[in-house]
Amino acid sequence: MKIVGVRLSRVRYPLAGAKVTAHSVVSQHHRTIIRLDTDTGLTGLGECSGHPDTWRLAGLVARQMLGRDPRDFLPFRHEFARMNFHQRNGRNGWIAYGGVETACWDLIGRHAGRPVFDLLGGACRDRVPVVLGLGAVPLSEGASRADAEAIMDDLGNVDRVVAYARQRLGTTGIRTIKLKSAAYRPEWDLQVLTALREAFGPDMALRVDPNAGYTPAQAMTLFRRLDRLGLEFFEDPTADLEGMARLRRTVRTPLATNMCVIQFEQLPPAIRLGAIDIVLGDVYHWGGIAAVRDLIAVCGAFGLGFGIHSTLESEWDIGVAANLHIAASVPSMRTAMDGHFPSVAGGILDGEPLRVEGGAIRVPDGPGLGIRLDEAKIATLTVETAGTAL
């Protein structure tokens, strides 16, 4: 089996409303859809960020795969990706590589007639619980950071977040809420999380993610007060290993990260410093499915928890499917899968969509990732294409 063609589409990914985080207010993302065609007539699907830098790098990596057997991804990783990305393009390179490597796994599974989770040792579950991803405040499309801050200036608006969460939860059965913090006003975060706890009771797992927007000193003040709410974890409450380690010594709630530990060389200092409890990994930052498998091994050996992270909470269906296969094959995964569920405005799959039911998504069990693209839908969202063939 040899890769003989590469086709990429940069697509617009519309969100339902504007999403407010510590660093941005966005109404849409862009994603890179990757298709690797083989001489056996198969097409493997991958996805990564559609940022112009990763879009360019994804094209570069995918073209390097031409003529290779997709099953030979490890030498490629070590020979090409490490040299190029470690030394030059860093995180963006690994994100691009992760998208291409996902397409390789899809091909390997399709060729073998097995779902990807079987290539990872088999499934421990056929459904994966997911989170409800909440922006810091509910905003309509086109709103600005100033609009968000105006809402947060009035603590009387806290109820709007609760009402929005209730509406979004609907009948999905989701049992975990992840709140993005704008890291704008600690009191707002405290009041919102308190209100969510009161509204949904102790059985609803709560997480908060200020994307390292608070300084360690600010974080110590806020998160010690949040301790009493019994959150599942604080995600990147502050920046960097040193700050996380200091905070971790002062709070009881576990600390999770997808910002200060996103590459393997960051694990040893994180472990030595006692900076984290949970690593939130994904195929993009860590550079592919095999890398996430290695990450899970390291976490398990050192007593760290592992959870599935979502890149900008914006993977589309291919990325979600890849995450589902990983989550299905990890016995030790105890936390709901990250993502912007269920707010994605329409999927890009041909056939059965990835639907949240009973708080979980069923893992596709067809060969490879078990999904097919709706190319007509992709075409309506495409802003750029690239491709090459042998």
Add this chain to the structure above:
Amino acid sequence: MAGLWIEGVDLDLLAWPPGRGDGGMILISVQGSDGCVGYGEAAAGPGCLDRLHALASFLPGRDAFRLTAMHDSWSERQEPARGRTAALTGAIEAALLDLQARHAGVPLCRYLGGRYTDRVPLAGHLGGGPDPAALAEQAAGLVRDRGCRALTVESAGDDGDDGARLAALRRALGPDIGLRLDLMASPVVVQAQAVLARVDACFPEFVIDPSDSLAGLARLRRLAGAAIAAGRGAPDPEGLARAIGGDALDVWVADALDCGGPAAFLRGVALCRTFAVDIALCARGRSEIGAALALHLAATHRVANRAVELAPEVFGGVLAGGLQVCDGHALLPHGDGLGVTPDPDRVAALRVGRITVAGGAGAGQGRVPA
């Protein structure tokens, strides 16, 4: 979806090494519904055949890809001797991985993510003996006849001077041959420290298990110039993590079967890569089956690129031709899966017992769901 169901399992108790009267090795053959057979092997300690039989009895009717589910089934019935059982389940897992790769029609190294080399440097094992001159002569023979690039020499303990022995070896072999001194988990750190000081001028490649405790290994690692390797001190990925956490090693000496099987070994690879620890694979005492597994793993993971220690028997054990060596390197066997298939006549000649597990709970009909 194409299923790969396990139809049956044969457990052959073999006289191993060849010429030994009793059984020293168990050859595991797992038959798949596609007609392929995957191979693994386990050392035949006391009671191992019976326990392997009990573990294998769960296999017929199961999907050969569902390794996690099988491990769950086994661990629910875990016996007290957990470590020993892990080596046995690891041996079965190796056979299933071989079966999967054969089913996919690719060599095991490609099934595991691709290879970066097709030959692996060869290491040998010196039995020991206190006399430096005799040891040097034996070592020179191994290097001359088999082209070994590294040699493991066991400590003479109180019976000899390891400094003089390594010096003799270095003089006889020159600077390019790696010397690995195995102190076999010495219980006295200060003695080990003295040995390390004496052998330092011989530039050993690494010193294996110079202490029987992680604290001792860590202390010696701070004091010694030589790289410290842990084998017995890091018998599985969990032990490896403890050793890494204790700053106790530079090199992990691992038998991919004894450490719990290929999946456990790959977890160890992830740990070693993350914490900048080298891996020296050791298939001492293994047949061509275990040796081929080690070669595929070494060919896939650059971190495990150090010379792989193979037993002399791999040049004529259960295979008709044995493994191939060229210029001090073992060549990666060609073909699907492990790329080696035991010769029925040789197996028959070595066989001292056999257990067949077939049909039973569901081969062919009542297949066990995932």
